[in-house]
Structures are given as structure tokens and as C-alpha cells.
Amino acid sequence: MKKRYIATLPLLLMTNLCGSDNALLSGEKQELLRQQKEIYEFEHEKLRTNWIAPLNLNASYSYDKSAQGDYHSDTENLSASISQDIFRSGGIMYQIAYADAKKQSESIAYQQQIAALNQQLFLALLTYQKNSVLLEQSQKRLDNKEIEIFIKRQLYDAGKVDITELNNAFMGKSNELKTLISLKYALSEQRFEIAKISDITPDTFPIPRFEMIAKEQYLSGQFDLQYAQAQSDTLKNLSEVTATNYLPSIALNADVGYRNYDPKELSGAYNGNYYSAGFQLTMPLVYNASATIQEAQATYLKEAAKTADKKRELNAQYAQVLEKIQSYRDTISITSKNLLLYDELIRVLQAGVNAGTKTGYDLQTLKNTKTIEELEIKINEINIQIEFAKLHFALHPSKENL
Numbered sequence: 001m002k003k004r005y006i007a008t009l010p011l012l013l014m015t016n017l018c019g020s021d022n023a024l025l026s027g028e029k030q031e032l033l034r035q036q037k038e039i040y041e042f043e044h045e046k047l048r049t050n051w052i053a054p055l056n057l058n059a060s061y062s063y064d065k066s067a068q069g070d071y072h073s074d075t076e077n078l079s080a081s082i083s084q085d086i087f088r089s090g091g092i093m094y095q096i097a098y099a100d101a102k103k104q105s106e107s108i109a110y111q112q113q114i115a116a117l118n119q120q121l122f123l124a125l126l127t128y129q130k131n132s133v134l135l136e137q138s139q140k141r142l143d144n145k146e147i148e149i150f151i152k153r154q155l156y157d158a159g160k161v162d163i164t165e166l167n168n169a170f171m172g173k174s175n176e177l178k179t180l181i182s183l184k185y186a187l188s189e190q191r192f193e194i195a196k197i198s199d200i201t202p203d204t205f206p207i208p209r210f211e212m213i214a215k216e217q218y219l220s221g222q223f224d225l226q227y228a229q230a231q232s233d234t235l236k237n238l239s240e241v242t243a244t245n246y247l248p249s250i251a252l253n254a255d256v257g258y259r260n261y262d263p264k265e266l267s268g269a270y271n272g273n274y275y276s277a278g279f280q281l282t283m284p285l286v287y288n289a290s291a292t293i294q295e296a297q298a299t300y301l302k303e304a305a306k307t308a309d310k311k312r313e314l315n316a317q318y319a320q321v322l323e324k325i326q327s328y329r330d331t332i333s334i335t336s337k338n339l340l341l342y343d344e345l346i347r348v349l350q351a352g353v354n355a356g357t358k359t360g361y362d363l364q365t366l367k368n369t370k371t372i373e374e375l376e377i378k379i380n381e382i383n384i385q386i387e388f389a390k391l392h393f394a395l396h397p398s399k400e401n402l
Contacts, residue, residue: 021111021118021397021398022114022117022118022398023398024118024121024198024200025114025118025197026197026199027199029117029197029198033110033113036110037110040103040106040110043102043106044100044102044103044106047095047098047102048096048099048100050095050099059078059079060078060079060080061078062076073263074260074261074262075259075260075261076259076260076261077257077260078257078258078259079257079258080255080256080257081253081254081256082254083251083252083253083254083280084251094237094240094241094244095241097237097240098234098238098240098241101230101233101236101237104234105227105230105231105233105234108223108227108230112223112227112397114398115393115394115396115397117197118399119390119393120197121194121197121200122207122393122399123386123389123390124190124193125190125194125202125205126207126382126386126389127186127190127386128187128190128191129202129207129382130379130382130383130386131183131186131187131190132187133375133378133379133382134183134375134379135180135183135184136375137371137372137375137376137379138176138179138180138183139180140368140369140371140372141176141179141372142173142176142177142180143368144368144369145169145176146173147361147365147368148169148173148365149166149169149170149173150361151361152165152166153166190202210385210388210389210392210399211392212325212388213388213392213394213395218314218391218394219311219315219318221395222314222394222395223394223395224310224394225311228306228310229307231303231307232300232303232304232306232307235299235300235303236304238300239297239299239300248282248283249281249282250281250282251279251280251282252277252280253277253278253280254275254277254278255275255277256273256275257275258272258273259271259272259273259274318391321390321391324387325384328380328381328384328387329380329384331376332377332381335373335376335380336377338373339373342366342369342370343370346363346366346367346370349362349363349366350363
């Protein structure tokens with residue numbers, strides 16, 4: 001979904017919804033979304049034709065046998081009537097426009113609902129990936145703690161360090177073991193989060209990469225802003241509908257029927273159809289009409305102001321995300337430079353180990369530390385992907401090109 005998606009967002013959102021938008025969600029979630037879409041469709045159909053008044057098909061049948069003096073007559077009557085508004089001072093047009101605008105806002109809300117579920121899924125997947133790297137990192141730290149304890153024990157036995165240093169090494173290992181346990185539980189938590197909304201397996205699912213969203217695209221296509229604008233249009237049309245409720249309307253009235261009249265002793269019998277048609281002009285006079293109309297207009301103006309405020313808020317929010325991403329990139333840059341130093345130190349230590357002047361423990365500790373720093377880069381790269389994913393799902397319901 002490129003820029004074209006934003007341009008066609010309004011009424012095409014519901015009809016252009018493709019299966020891939022919710023393909024990763026569980027069958028139950030997909031069924032809930034399908035039913036929600038059905039509700040929106042039927043509501044739109046109902047609102048779009050809401051201006052059509054009930055046809056009021058009144059049918060009646062009567063039989064009358066009467067006498068007056070020496071004369072008698074029998075009358076049999078069968079009739080039906082209808083009454084239908086055909087003009088509401090523009091109210092019909094505004095009612096249809098209101099229905100379309102409401103569907104637009106509900107369509108955006110529906111897409112946003114799918115986007116929220118997919119964002120929840122991908123953030124859980126990325127967090128699972130991040131915790132996996134943190135777990136690997138913690139294991140390397142634990143390996144270094146083991147080496148530290150071994151060295152401190154040797155030094156303590158030789159009387160070169162006191163018990164405090166050895167105790168600190170033991171405490172450091174204990175704390176790292178607790179971190180390891182917490183990370184294993186965090187992984188299980190993310191598996192549960194994923195299982196709530198999808199049947200995919202986090203260990204084997206290939207997570208696609210997210211890219212940076214341009215500021216112009218974000219500020220023009222963000223779901224919250226699109227919804228606020230659609231709501232503003234909806235309330236504007238609703239205020240017009242409210243105003244036309246207090247203007248003149250014209251209704252068509254018609255009757256059609258069958259009559260069988262038998263005057264018995266007199267002439268003038270009739271057996272056949274009859275009909276009548278006419279128009280009715282209605283002018284409602286309501287005391288609080290002005291206040292009701294002004295209230296509807298004020299509600300619309302409030303929503304319009306809310307849209308402008310949302311634009312300002314999103315501008316600041318985007319800048320904040322950029323700052324966060326830059327901080328992750330700066331951390332990666334610093335860590336990458338440190339890795340060059342570790343490479344040099346490892347070469348020096350390796351030479352010392354080969355010459356017998358350095359121990360293999362020092363070399364292994366340094367190699368573990370280098371791995372920890374390499375994993376730190378991976379963690380910050382995942383952090384950047386998490387921020388990109390948040391920006392992506394603020395505009396799109398799904399991840400393309402899965």
C-alpha cells in the first residue's frame with residue numbers, strides 16, 4: 001500500500017479490504033472482524049435509506065347494511081392507503097451524505113482495529129526476538145561470572161584477595177542467574193501474547209523488515225488523523241440533517257380501494273375501483289429548534305478543532321520517535337567502534353596466550369565481552385524495528401510483502 005492507499009482511503013477502505021490484512025490472525029479473530037464488517041455494511045445501508053419514511057400501508061375492509069324508511073342498501077368497502085415523504089428541504093441529500101461519511105469513519109476505525117491487532121502481533125514477535133538475544137547475552141555474562149569466580153577463588157586461596165571480592169563475584173553470578181530466569185519467563189509471556197491473536201510459531205516465523213515512514217506520509221495518512229477528519233465530516237453532515245428536520249417537508253398521500261354499493265330498491269348501484277391522491281405540506285414549529293441546531297453545529301466545530309489539534313500532536317510524536325531511533329543508532333555507532341578495540345585487544349591477548357604470558361581465561365572473558373557487545377547491536381537494531389513497526393501500523397492495517 002503506497003501513497004495511492006492514502007488517497008483512496010475514505011469509502012474504498014471497506015470494499016478494498018483484502019484477506020491478507022488479517023491473514024496472520026487466528027480464525028476466531030478473523031471471524032470477529034468479518035462480523036464487525038457486516039455490521040458496518042448493514043448500518044450504512046440502513047442509514048442511507050433512512051430518509052424513506054414508512055409506506056404506511058393502511059388496509060381496511062367494511063361491510064354495511066343499512067335501512068332508511070322503506071329503502072335498504074348494502075355497502076362493501078376494501079381500501080389501502082400510503083403516505084411517503086418526497087421532499088425534506090435538502091434533508092434527503094444530507095442524510096445520504098451523512099450515511100456515506102459515517103461509513104467512511106467506521107471503515108477507517110475498522111482498518112485501525114486490524115492494524116492494532118497486527119501491531120500487537122508484530123511487536124510481540126519483535127520483543128520475543130529481542131528477549132532471545134538478551135537471553136543469549138545474559139548467558140555470555142554468566143560465562144564471564146563463572147570465569148571471574150574461578151579466578152577470584154584462586155586468588156583468595158593464594159591470599160591475594162579478601163573474601164569480600166569473592167563474595168561479590170558470587171553475588172554477581174546470582175544476580176545474572178535471576179536475570180536469565182526473568183528473560184526465560186519473558187519469552188514465555190511473549191509466546192502467550194502471540195498465541196492470543198495468532199497461530200504462528202515465533203521461533204520459525206520470518207519477521208519482515210520495517211522501513212522508515214516519511215514525515216509527510218505519516219502526517220497525511222495516520223489512522224487517528226484520518227479518523228478525526230472523517231468524524232468531522234460525519235458531524236458536519238449530521239448537523240445539516242438536524243437543521244433540515246425543522247424545515248418544511250412534503251409528503252405524498254394516496255388511497256386506492258374497491259367498493260360495491262347496492263341501493264336495493266333504488267338506482268345508483270356501483271361496483272368498481274376508486275382512488276385518490278394528494279400532497280401534504282408540513283412545517284414543524286419547535287421551540288428549541290435553534291438550540292438543537294446550534295448544539296449540532298458546535299459539536300461539529302469541536303471535532304474540527306480536534307482534528308487540527310491531532311495534527312499538532314502527531315507532528316510532535318513523530319519528532320519524538322525520530323529522537324528515540326537516533327539514540328539507538330548512536331548506541332550502535334559507539335558499540336561498533338568499541339568492537340574494533342576489542343578486536344585489537346583479542347589479537348594482543350591471543351599473542352600473549354600463545355607466548356605463555358597470558359591466560360586463556362582472560363582471552364575467553366574478552367571474547368565473551370565482545371559477543372555481548374555484538375548482541376547489544378542486535379538488540380538496538382530490533383529496538384529500531386519496533387519503532388518502525390509502530391509508525392507502519394499507524395498508517396497500514398497489515399505488513400505488505402509477507
